[in-house]
Amino acid sequence: MFVKDVVVQNQVGLHARPATxxxxxxxxxxxxxxxxxxxxxxxxxxxxxxLSLGIVGGxxxxxxxxxxxxxxxxxxLARLVDSGFAE
Numbered sequence: 001m002f003v004k005d006v007v008v009q010n011q012v013g014l015h016a017r018p019a020t021x022x023x024x025x026x027x028x029x030x031x032x033x034x035x036x037x038x039x040x041x042x043x044x045x046x047x048x049x050x051l052s053l054g055i056v057g058g059x060x061x062x063x064x065x066x067x068x069x070x071x072x073x074x075x076x077l078a079r080l081v082d083s084g085f086a087e
Contacts, residue, residue, distance in 0.1 A: 002070040005062050009084040013056035018085035023047050025080055031067025033077070044077070 008014065014022060026033045026044040033044035037059060042049030044063065055061060061081070065073040 001064065001066045002074045003062060003064045004074045004078045005060055006078045006081045008055055008057055008059045008061060008081055011057040013059060014050055014053070016051070019047060019050045021085055022050060022077065022080060025077055026073070029065070029067070029069050029073035029076075031065040031070045031073045033073055034064045036062040036064065 010018060012018075023045055034041045035044045035050060035053065035055075036042075037053045037055060040053060041064075042053060044050065053061075063074050063077050063081075065071075067073075
């Protein structure tokens with residue numbers, strides 16, 4: 001299992017467009033991937049799951065992956081969040 005905490009950089013958070021980019025990136029990996037916010041854990045490959053967390057700018061989230069490419073998955077997703085989704 002590989003885990004990393006990140007702070008959402010873009011002002012509006014993970015609304016529909018950035019959430020779509022996030023799940024598309026998550027789906028590139030074979031590992032099971034989750035996002036946690038305030039004790040709620042959802043499947044990072046689910047658009048409705050990601051949107052249901054209500055992640056706004058400045059929120060701290062935890063990205064968790066377990067599987068053959070877990071470290072790469074978490075690293076790439078954290079990099080995407082850190083980039084602010086080019087917004």
